[in-house]
Amino acid sequence: MTKPVVTATLVGQKSSLHDIFALPPGRALDICLRLQTAILEHRLAPGLKLVEDEVGEIYGASRTVVRAALQALAHSGLVSIEKNRGAFVAKPTIREAHEVFQARALIEPAVARLAAEAITNEQLARLEAHLEAEHAALADGDMGKALMLSGGFHIEIADIADHRVFARMVRSLISRSSLIIALYWKRSDTACESHSHHALMEAFQARDADAAESIQKSHIIDLHSGLDLRKKQEGGTTLSEALGRAG
């Protein structure tokens, strides 16, 4: 049962969650996080409608709370809300896909530099453990888990950089990347990814900020090039079916 560890990282157990959603702790935040996890795990397909009553029923909360959660998710870009029509799992356009990866290519290398300059031994160990988990998932052929861990790796770096403004941006960009990958990923060999992360790891161990920055930049450009920006997947699943009763 290693999954909870994964989701905790990607979803934001560290670096105070309410900082991400600007919501005080409470049931709304809970629902927010659960839905976010479900979306990032690709259990809720892009385009799926999130009916307020239905979500409330599943998590045992009233529409008031659910609405707050959905609104928060809309701000983070994982959900889009249309007037009088409701909330839907976001379905990034091809344009947005490009933009998100352009933004990542600008911001994450700078963040990697900061992280390389500030990283402690303890954080190094943690990051290495993360990398190993990622490697293991790849060996198992568990792609969903590997992708999740891959995102978590980037987020951990942002946390190490200890820059809240950047960290928040990175978190949002990576969440959206997860959706984008769900829709547009084409490349079969995800191995290169793990390789990039390994190279990054070495740069961190050497505290080589220049290397970290440049490796991260290549890595993200590489990811960007791994997208097929023509076809688009349709989302047909049903809500309670995907979430079950526990979510």
Next chain:
Amino acid sequence: MTKPVVTATLVGQKSSLHDIFALPPGRALDICLRLQTAILEHRLAPGLKLVEDEVGEIYGASRTVVRAALQALAHSGLVSIEKNRGAFVAKPTIREAHEVFQARALIEPAVARLAAEAITNEQLARLEAHLEAEHAALADGDMGKALMLSGGFHIEIADIADHRVFARMVRSLISRSSLIIALYWKRSDTACESHSHHALMEAFQARDADAAESIQKSHIIDLHSGLDLRKKQEGGTTLSEALGRAG
């Protein structure tokens, strides 16, 4: 009566507002924008408490709607919400001030480059008009207006770059900068600012992307250095006093 034009730019008349707050059009968005304007015009001091009933009374809406608006503002970083305590106009810390300007120094030069590459003659004219208005405000000694226009200038550039992800980031960073300046600005000679904007304008006219990028970078570093990050202003005004009945 030139102010509405100004606020319209800073607040986001262009580039579909609901994109900024991820809120569908409606009363919540209205309140959101009015409060944002009031905050950015420094009529609502950092730290001021925004009582839900009071805001609702002023704008003629129920708490339900007001809460949605406050939550949206919290996401954009202009308001902070504390559990069981309510919403307050955000009061950026010194650390956050540094971080916001570091982020601007990274992102805005890249955005300026994009804008220089894409700018049309029409947009050039618009931008020039904006610059003139800014110059006029400075000549009048109307600092509040000048600051507002200064922020608007940066936002227009982001809109010209036509990159929604960056534009949204820039908008959020500039909003927060407005608060930061309200709290920490020290320099008396705001003239240099106008000078920087002039230099940028020339780069745009020449479609010189390199120049635009580098000028923007220096400009933001310069702004950052114009902050005094020691003292902190206290906010004591009252809500309805600042907003009046019309807001």
Next chain:
DNA sequence: TGACTAAAAATTGTATACGATCTGAGATTG
């Protein structure tokens, strides 16, 4: 059959009500 229309059902938008929590003034005590 197919397209259009109208009524019914489902869903969202908003207001209101009530319990929970916080705040501050005044009483109490060492």
Next chain:
DNA sequence: CAATCTCAGATCGTATACAATTTTTAGTCA
């Protein structure tokens, strides 16, 4: 007199109810 305690008022958190809007369905007519 200062510090603490208690309780009333203010304010927030959440559920529920009803109005407005959209979506679906059933029916009608060409």
